[in-house]
Amino acid sequence: MNVIVVGYGRVGARTARVIEEEGHDVVVVETDNDVAKRARNRGFTVVVGDGSDEGVLEEAGIETADAIGGFTRNVDVNYAVCILGTKYDCRTVMRITEDFSSDVYDRYAEAVDDVVYPERLGAAGAKTALLGGDFNAIADLTEELQLTTVRVTDDAPIVGDHVNEIDLGDRGRIYAHGRDEEPMSIPLPGTIVEAGDRLALLVDAAQTDAVRSELLG
Template sequence: MRFVIIGAGRVGLRTARVLREEGHEVTLIERDEGKVRRARNQEFEVVEGDGSREEILEQAGVREADSVGALTGDLNVNFAACMIAKHYGCRTIMRIDEDYRENIYRKYADEVDEVIYPERLGAMGAKNALLGGTIRAIADIAQHLQVVELTITDDAPVNGYTISELQLPADATVLAYGKRDGELGIPTPDISLEEGDRLAVLADFDVLSDVRQLLVGGTESRAEAEHGGVN
């Protein structure tokens, strides 16, 4: 998947690193020269400029992006960037500081796909928001291992399969299963997978994309599919 992140500060850069480690394409937008240098030193593609300006977002590839995360400390920049990204059909994630009043939160929450408080969520939470609801990171087990929760979609190749028929990559294994609104539990071999069912999977970062393709469906480009997400 392709992501544009506005803000290469602590939250934005850490979120970008997590996404890149999982094989996603990430472009950062930052106007502070020091932060631009730091991100480029970590081999990120960075567009230098104001992320609330449409021409800057276009330079960063908003037309091809699946999701845009406005993760700066400036609420006005974040909101403007999300409104532009929404015009291009992107999923929009807006950072809001924890000390904003509840009525301010409600005002903006209706205009974007998700509002996040990085002080509470950290980089993993920001990443989950960017990826959407079909895949959710639960825990990092080791440097290259992660537990993710995936929701079976109507497009999933394994929709209708039983657990015993499910063939995940060698570096991935099912840990738990649950119905749409039910609790996760130990799966039995004859359970049939249906849309809305959830699986908790332990997987190496290198095979997460393959796991996603099997359990969620879709492709990694907006041109080929209109929905999807990853942990």
């Protein structure tokens, strides 16, 4: 896939890296020259400019892109990026930076393919790390989905599996991985699960017990 990542801050940089690790082509769009230089030093093709400008996105290759994500800290820019992406039949992902009311969130969600809120997931992961525990349901993110964590036991059936091979159902996904006492972060596709690892998962709330049984045996 050809993917455009608009904004090379903490979220955008990590997202670009993970996508590239999976073998996809990534173009970064960034307004700050120093940040753009860092992205180039990491090997990315970079276009310097405002991602909400259609001309800048055309320079980044939006006409042949499969997906585009707005990951800046400016929600208006991210929304504009996605609206332009829709015009070119791209899959669109929009980052939000605050916990909007449900009607505002729904308005964004109706206009783009996916809305992500990394700060909320990050805060939840930090809370879990502080509380500890083998399997801790820490926050209902929607009426049907729940963010949970699991610490992998020595005899867990997933020991030795790649994180991207673990089946959590149609809507489940692994959001973060931690080893030893290191902070949790987005797992790379090649990450292999080891005993003692911590995984942050988003799963159907009704399937929490089933997921625990599947992962821990």
